[in-house]
Amino acid sequence: MNRVEELIAETKLNELLRGKENEKQKNIVLWILAIVGAAAAVAAIAYGVYRFFTPNYLEDFEDDFDDDFDDYFSEDDQV
Template sequence: MEKMEELKNLLTANVNKVTELLHKKEKEEIMEEKKKSKAGLIFAIIGIVVVVAAAAYGLYRFFAPDYLEDFEDDFDDDFEDDFFDEDDEEEK
């Protein structure tokens, strides 16, 4: 009977150790999930900031007038008028 009691005690001790190890693993997995969720949250925030910045830049480019384009048009018109006036004078 003593051997049966010893086996029962050993079995109970082993079951307790295995249970403790499983709980430790579960706690570690929960901590890893929290770390992953923190990293995911950080990347999500960075992504949102990038999207908002890109949208703001797009709106700025859409609504901001292009002054250089107006300047080039005026310059081309003046140049072409003078050039054709000179050709007309040379032909006469």
């Protein structure tokens, strides 16, 4: 009977150890995903700040082009 009890105790111990190993692997994956998520959040914030502070040169170009184009024609020339 002693041998059976030892076998049951050993089986329970193995199950506990395997459970700890699986839990460690889940913990590692969770940490990796958290780090990747934090890096993506920082990159998104940096991009947003960059877009906010960078001037839009295209708007200035379009305004200048319209002003120059209007100088060549007067209202009398229009049909």
